[in-house]
Amino acid sequence: MTHDHDLVLRPTAAQTEAALNPPPGRTGADLVVETLAGLGATTVFGLPGQHALGIFDALGRSDLRYIGLRVENNAGFAADAYGRITGEAAPLLLSAGPGALTSLAALQEARAASAPVLAIGSQVPTAGLGGGRHGYLHELPDQAASFRGVVKSVHTVRTQSQIPSAIAEAWTSALTVPHGPVWVEIPQDVLLARTPIPVVTGGDTFPEELPPRPELTAVAADLLSRAERPAIIAGGGVVRADASKKLRQLAERLQAPVVTTFGGKGAFPWTHPLSLQSWLEDRHTTDFLEDADVLLVVGSGLGELSSNYHTFKPRGRVIQIEADLGKLESNHPALGIHADARLALQALLETVGERTDPTAPERVRTLLDRVRARIAAQELTLEQDVLAAVRGALPAGAPSFWDMTVLAYWAWSAFDAKAPNTMHSAQGAGGLGYGFPAALGAAAADPTHPVLAVSGDGGALYSVAELATARQYDLNVTWLIVDDGGYGILREYMTEAFGQPTATELPGPDYVALAESFGVPGVRTSPKTLEADLAKALASPGPSVVVLPAVLRMFAPTHLG
DSSP states (O other): OOOGGGOOOOOOHHHHHHHHSOOTTOBHHHHHHHHHHHHTOOEEEEOOOGGGHHHHHHHTTSSOEEEEOSSHHHHHHHHHHHHHHHOSOEEEEEOSTHHHHHTHHHHHHHHHHTOOEEEEEEESOGGGOSSOOOOOTTOOTTTTHHHHTTSSOEEEOOSGGGHHHHHHHHHHHHHSSSOOEEEEEEEHHHHHSBOOSOOOOOOOOOOOOOOOOHHHHHHHHHHHHHOSSEEEEEOHHHHHTTOHHHHHHHHHHHTOOEEEOGGGTTSSOTTSTTEEETOTTSHHHHHHHHTOSEEEEESOOOOTTTTTTTTOOOOSEEEEEESOGGGTTSSSOOEEEESOHHHHHHHHHHHOOOOOOTTHHHHHHHHHHHHHHHHHTTOOHHHHHHHHHHHHHSOTTOOEEEOSSHHHHHHHHHOOOOSTTSEEESTTTOOSSOHHHHHHHHHHHOTTSOEEEEEEHHHHHHHGGGHHHHHHTTOOEEEEEEEOSBOHHHHHHHHHHHSSOOSOBOOOOOHHHHHHHTTOOEEEOOTTTHHHHHHHHHHSSSOEEEEEEOOOOOOOOSSOO
8 A cells, every 4th residue: 555655756867967967156145046937036135245145146047037125124015915816835045144134114014914925034154153253244243133022933043955945844834824924044155166966846835724623613613603793804814815706795694894904905895785884993893893692703812903993802603714823812812713814714604604794894884984974073074085096096906005005004994905815904013114114015016907005104215215226127016105294104103193293204205306316207286186107007017106285184083092
């Protein structure tokens, strides 16, 4: 009898020939590039640096496409978006020391948003490892330690024979749910030395699935089938698992209203009769969810934003499906099911009973009417008109990437994403500068759609250098910059808390002239002409910038009363 574990993949004739007669002049860096290609990578992001030059030399001999950004953190954001759009592990090539450390904020966002990024950084020569003070340029006592609290896993290579296996192991880690960034570091001398190791021709890895425990889904299905007022919170895990259709089937079978978190935008149709949309920062929605006798939370940890700043106090039974074990029951006691959202929803669909509840759509309409009335009472017509103009200009299937700015905070609650995996923001870690470089990564991943980036002027200054990247690679990204002369949301927060703002004002450049200096067309718009100007820019090939001078306000919070 032959068992699966007895099977051995035999090399093809071409693989045998490549192994016996490798091309001359290969180095350890060639092993890096060959392993990436063997794993299925097609595009890599990054910046060269002294200790990493060997990788870039090998990259020039490969078929991999390289997208080079101007700042390591921005390269990390671009790789993050590439991973979100494709579901593949996006290679990010970095140098040692300052180059590596500059990527940390982007990798924190990727970890918070479960975006698969394969970061490969160089190291000082092997003799400099181990914590001694040898005086190498870029030397750190323990570079890997800087990444351990940020990424999913850390992999340090010390010899060339370790390179293929270490990268394959890291790739598997990045793509095992929950997805996330990983860190591989390789010393400079290992990268530069000639290698006798054969050409890397294989690289298949098999990330493990995370199915739910059947006894738990049986209990969950029974609770949901017998519920009188079930409701569902759908988080980013639903989008990442490509489980939106299964979510809709379950909601319709249960007649359970669904609210999507800010990371789960598009997981449920915005105009569906059971859609509570995304108004999580509204007390009416919080009350509605607290009133549910059974609340199903799928792919969300119910963190600060998803819980209306931890004011949410469920009174009914909570069922939480979450792939990240650290998030399971971290904020509320629940029937915790550690599983991939798609597999868990499928298990529930196979066992849950059908409910009839003719009152559910009416309860949804009543809630949304209350939300609209609360917003309407605050005289925020400008903000709603601007958001409507963006939605009107953006094609339904086009992705958008939002920086931490007032218009993005509106979009979290009020923007119809139209489809799953099309709206992304930096709300996972909350750092500035995400929108534009992430949009560049998305445009590299899928050139068939225009991509929209939205930033305030404060966030724009973090990534304005990437206008050169957009022009160099002719990426189809339209960048909307809302210029209010400062950190607008911090200005609001400080005025509310202290009576006046400090350190929030930012006299800035002429963004249209700045864009044009990079060879990128720019236009200054107004709230009345925004939709037309934005639509024209999105329809034009290549990069463009649209600048909207406007001071936008947030709707009043409901968690402070």
